[in-house]
């Protein structure tokens with residue numbers, strides 16, 4: 001397949017791995033930020049082919065995984081209402097709330113619909129004027145343009161029965177939070193190419209400078225990842241800390257300006273709690289005041305919800321790169337894709353799901 005096969009060539013991959021082996025003279029810890037990159041690394045065994053000197057740790061870039069438990073519980077409460085059609089992408093349905101998940105609410109009679117675009121939810125709202133239609137708008141900067149477009153379109157159409165439960169998160173503040181942590185091990189980042197295709201990478205210059213940490217914008221195919229890892233190792237070995245774009249076929253420094261304008265109109269920056277990590281200042285987007293009447297958390301009274309996490313789940317440590325999924329004592333035992341204790345085990349971008357589906361059970365230990 002053009003544009004894919006050429007970035008999956010095994011011979012070129014092995015050559016790049018040899019080059020990385022020759023380059024790395026001491027131990028380096030690299031974090032891939034994005035859950036899609038994590039799955040590609042684990043599925044292709046890239047972390048196991050790399051020399052021992054280069055360790056990959058997995059970052060917080062799985063939007064489903066970091067959506068706060070309180071927000072999941074709010075979604076469950078809204079979705080259970082008789083007057084609501086609740087629309088979501090499919091990977092939110094198995095994410096555990098405090099007591100149940102959206103699948104269970106659906107099984108109990110909730111009208112929950114899987115959609116493939118937020119604009120599908122707008123169309124459902126047009127077709128069902130006697131129902132409240134709520135879209136679960138989560139994600140990083142990548143999904144924000146489409147979510148913003150849905151809010152804008154609903155507003156333009158004067159749809160009074162459409163609203164969005166918003167829980168957007170932003171990558172750069174999360175990178176800073178990881179680097180600020182006293183437990184941080186990360187020495188270089190592979191930045192998520194799709195986030196940068198929207199937002200560009202100009203914001204990363206200040207992070208590189210402040211933390212003396214290289215940031216390499218990287219794609220998702222094996223050769224993209226290996227080229228990103230190689231570029232990061234070259235910088236680390238040379239004592240440099242710069243922004244490098246290793247995904248030039250998709251990313252420009254300024255990103256996608258029309259998309260950024262749409263986002264700036266619909267969303268406003270806010271503090272955001274990340275599931276498993278805690279509150280990170282100015283790390284999320286909420287609906288801006290102009291679209292406040294389309295905010296489902298305002299429209300529906302879902303206050304007073306008491307959320308409680310599983311005490312067995314170590315998602316926060318996995319998301320910050322201080323624990324590998326197969327080092328969690330519950331991995332593959334109490335926690336499986338059929339009996340998930342945390343979102344990382346069910347999301348298509350979750351690191352624990354990546355390890356489970358690749359059969360990586362060897363290291364589960366008692367902490």
Ligand code: SF4
Nearest residue numbers: 313314328335342352
């Ligand atoms: S294996 Fe399960 S319990 Fe352990 S960190 Fe991952 S999601 Fe949480």
